[in-house]
Amino acid sequence: MVKDIPQAITIDGPAGAGKSTVARELARRLGVFYLDTGAMYRALTLKAVRLGLNLEDASGLVDLARRTRIRLENHHSGTKVLLDGEDVSEAIRSPEVTNKTFYIARAGGVREIMVGWQREIGARQSIVIEGRDVGTVVFPEAARKFYLDADFEVRARRRIKELREKGKQVDEDSLKRELQERDHKDFTRAVGPLKVADDAVVIDTTPLTVDGTVDEILKHIKNGA
Ligand code: C5P
Numbered sequence: 001m002v003k004d005i006p007q008a009i010t011i012d013g014p015a016g017a018g019k020s021t022v023a024r025e026l027a028r029r030l031g032v033f034y035l036d037t038g039a040m041y042r043a044l045t046l047k048a049v050r051l052g053l054n055l056e057d058a059s060g061l062v063d064l065a066r067r068t069r070i071r072l073e074n075h076h077s078g079t080k081v082l083l084d085g086e087d088v089s090e091a092i093r094s095p096e097v098t099n100k101t102f103y104i105a106r107a108g109g110v111r112e113i114m115v116g117w118q119r120e121i122g123a124r125q126s127i128v129i130e131g132r133d134v135g136t137v138v139f140p141e142a143a144r145k146f147y148l149d150a151d152f153e154v155r156a157r158r159r160i161k162e163l164r165e166k167g168k169q170v171d172e173d174s175l176k177r178e179l180q181e182r183d184h185k186d187f188t189r190a191v192g193p194l195k196v197a198d199d200a201v202v203i204d205t206t207p208l209t210v211d212g213t214v215d216e217i218l219k220h221i222k223n224g225a
Contacts, residue, residue: 009128010135013148014183014194016155018205019130022148022213027128029214034074035121037131040114042092043070043083045101055103062109099178108191133192135200144221145200148213154206155179
């Protein structure tokens with residue numbers, strides 16, 4: 001990568017396709033900042049839920065976003081998410097936040113604010129950014145775009161494993177139902193829906209390990225993807 005011009009490598013895809021682990025490892029190997037945009041949507045959802053706001057009220061959510069500070073810090077142990085200075089890294093992964101984030105994600109005014117924050121971070125440094133709209137809306141000019149996908153069953157299994165490793169109880173059927181619903185909402189929302197950018201390289205991670213996926217991405221980058 002060119003050292004003095006900040007550049008963005010974008011990774012989009014559905015939940016469970018491996019984006020977070022792959023993006024974090026790719027950023028580590030390249031020595032650039034890792035930006036988890038989903039964590040921003042989750043953090044604002046957490047704040048709205050805690051305040052008991054009406055999640056259907058888009059303009060109330062925009063006001064909320066305007067008076068919120070979300071900061072992401074990358075550490076060896078993972079990404080620390082600071083919501084108005086409070087560490088909410090664990091709290092934003094709760095099932096309630098996971099299932100209510102779509103209210104925040106479908107509010108066009110909120111997305112504009114989030115996209116602005118993400119562009120500011122990308123203007124300061126080179127980044128690997130992952131989410132649903134990062135190659136299509138946030139950085140449409142990015143030279144390196146990837147879209148990770150995987151079979152539904154495999155994505156569900158990865159989520160189940162991840163939660164069990166954290167000691168969480170998982171009901172497999174409801175997790176699959178929720179994942180399906182989240183996919184549907186991500187693909188069909190009017191603003192910033194999940195879709196493959198025309199110039200993105202699509203990688204099916206079904207048969208791949210995290211390192212295998214990162215190697216594949218690096219191969220494309222080297223070859224000028
Ligand atoms: O990536 P993660 O699963 O943490 O994202 C949580 C939710 O945030 C997604 O289901 C999606 O609704 C929303 N999101 C979004 N745009 C992004 C990243 C996440 O709408 N760029």
